[in-house]
Amino acid sequence: MGIQERKEREKERRRQQIIVAAKRVFSQKGLNKTTMEDIAKESELSPGTLYLYFKNKEELYASLSLRILQFLSIRVAQVIQDQGEDPSEKLDRLIEAMYEVYDFDPMVIINMFHLQSSETLKNLSPELLTQIKTLSKKALAHMASIFEEGIQQGVFIDRHPTALADIFWSLFSGVILWEASKNVINQDKNYLKATLSVAFDLFCRGIKI
Amino acid sequence: MGIQERKEREKERRRQQIIVAAKRVFSQKGLNKTTMEDIAKESELSPGTLYLYFKNKEELYASLSLRILQFLSIRVAQVIQDQGEDPSEKLDRLIEAMYEVYDFDPMVIINMFHLQSSETLKNLSPELLTQIKTLSKKALAHMASIFEEGIQQGVFIDRHPTALADIFWSLFSGVILWEASKNVINQDKNYLKATLSVAFDLFCRGIKI
Amino acid sequence: MGIQERKEREKERRRQQIIVAAKRVFSQKGLNKTTMEDIAKESELSPGTLYLYFKNKEELYASLSLRILQFLSIRVAQVIQDQGEDPSEKLDRLIEAMYEVYDFDPMVIINMFHLQSSETLKNLSPELLTQIKTLSKKALAHMASIFEEGIQQGVFIDRHPTALADIFWSLFSGVILWEASKNVINQDKNYLKATLSVAFDLFCRGIKI
């Protein structure tokens, strides 16, 4: 029914409202220093309301990662599906996708790495954990398939495709993390995009035969 | 004085004892979940004693990063000082140094990224903050000098040497972080060294003309 | 009016529906651990609806006790009204009534004792408090009248009839509470009825001259 659907939409909108607020606060203060009260204020809701949409602080935090993973996964899938492109062109598309992922949410990639703490993961609900696992595996597998295709066609060097995908992703996230670190410590000008461009250039030169 | 010196040495030894214990605990539990009590127990000291050697928890935490930065800085300086080696050979030495950095302290690189939080940095003493800045700048500058030399000799592609150094470090730390993430989420076999080897291989292929 | 009456009946039926649900939940979880949400779910109503029928949680809770007090009061009155029975026979009837009270609601007697907390009573509406007082006094007075009759006829020992009524009721509720306690702690077999039988036997032997 219409009412049912409207409720659903409103519920989802409220979830997004919280996620957006949480993203802002987490990005500024980090996981530890951010309190649920902070997020409540930023989202103009009461603390109790946050718990109607997220089981606890850690789960809210993890949901941010999930969001960017979903975007990444979809974007990478699009690259794959583009028929009629050779692997080198697909690699270019993949790089474009990475810039979009960065623009989609520059800070959350940083936050994703805090998820590593196994102590943190213990508090996540199994469903959420499964979703995170599934999405990250899928995205990586898609990337690997591009590299595999290139290897078979003899245009990429013959290395394990999964390793290449891991390295591609590591390079991307490593540069983001490192540039963010430098900014915090040195307040320098932000060279992120320029550095990322050189990094991908190097990667392409390295992988192509 | 002899006594004075001995006291100094003992004090330094005690500091190291605490750092080693802290490293173990932080690696297992992460910054948030680790309590000063945990570190006190692991170092077989009392909580109060920790505060005789470190101003507060954040400063103790930052000291771990300092330690690996010192190691990194020294190792990179050694590579530089090796005369009679051409840039490609120096790059090989640099890569060897990176493996040693990893072996020196596999987990602390991960912890280093938690330092990003500007909120955390606010609690550090100016001296410590200066030391961290200085060391990381020095190490990066040293790396950059290798790349610059190669560019001038026409064996490396002409990109901003600092950017190349950033990318080299980002690739290294990115792979470590990502493999650690994968281990936590998937309990997979640890492919770190193999992946790192391919990554450096790609980097060399990419940078060389 | 017919409509008026029907409304009244429906309202009362809804109240009973809530009370029945509340009884189940309180019996399982106890006063503290039971939430209004729990009761709402058990009664298949919404939390807000509960407040249309009960001022607050404490009042809902107290209503459970009121219900068993009403039953007790009525049953005891029946025993009194049986003409043509001597006090000993009436005591036997009273004992039968106690078994029925227990069967009517085995757990709520336990809950009744939580009412003691003067802090809890402060939140009750004066009307409800009055009802509880009145009913419990009436039931006890009826019991006492049986004992008084027996004393006057010389078949029961000469003790203050109210004290005898208090003791009779204390013995009954004490056995129930204690057996319930034992069950929780030891998961033993439930000896309630057997123990109650011996208890009443002892009481009769003790009171009869």
Next chain:
Amino acid sequence: MGIQERKEREKERRRQQIIVAAKRVFSQKGLNKTTMEDIAKESELSPGTLYLYFKNKEELYASLSLRILQFLSIRVAQVIQDQGEDPSEKLDRLIEAMYEVYDFDPMVIINMFHLQSSETLKNLSPELLTQIKTLSKKALAHMASIFEEGIQQGVFIDRHPTALADIFWSLFSGVILWEASKNVINQDKNYLKATLSVAFDLFCRGIKI
């Protein structure tokens, strides 16, 4: 060593200090309405300190019961050990012991019954739970042995000794609970000791052949 022992004694004294304060507050307000803050204030300690001596609120609460169980257990054991007394005399001693138990801690008997909630028991540490079980079983077993002796000597009626012990204890605690209830509801004069006296009189008359 002396220092070791002094520390132990001080630790135990502090525990008692908290227990005494908790007893006062719980008696006034009941389990729900009492906050850890209340107990902290009453014991002139900080909230955090309470957690150095008790795992959580429920465990502190349960410790009160443990204390009276210990007293009860010891007192009943003394009655048993008195040689040269016949069962009837021992029963008299037992009754005296009950009065002492009541004087030792009039309110905590009431609190003991809140322990029934299985939800509450779940939060207790296994050790504490074991202690409570062991002590209550021991005390009851001792009581039962008195009744058994009386039955064998032909001075008590032949009923299951454990049931008789349960009834004896139920009568005692039932009267206390009921009189406390009446006081709360009616603010009457306190007839407890008088009623208890009649109750034990009845019990003795009932059990003796």
Next chain:
DNA sequence: CATGAATGAGGCTTCATTCAT
């Protein structure tokens, strides 16, 4: 009447830090 999302006060508990010994 019924709903159930939202509230927000307040409880329990943790833990970095201090200080008397």
Next chain:
DNA sequence: AATGAATGAAGCCTCATTCAT
């Protein structure tokens, strides 16, 4: 220098209650 008991601020989270629909 070392201890470790004590502190108390602050965080997470719950849940009785309300109110717009």
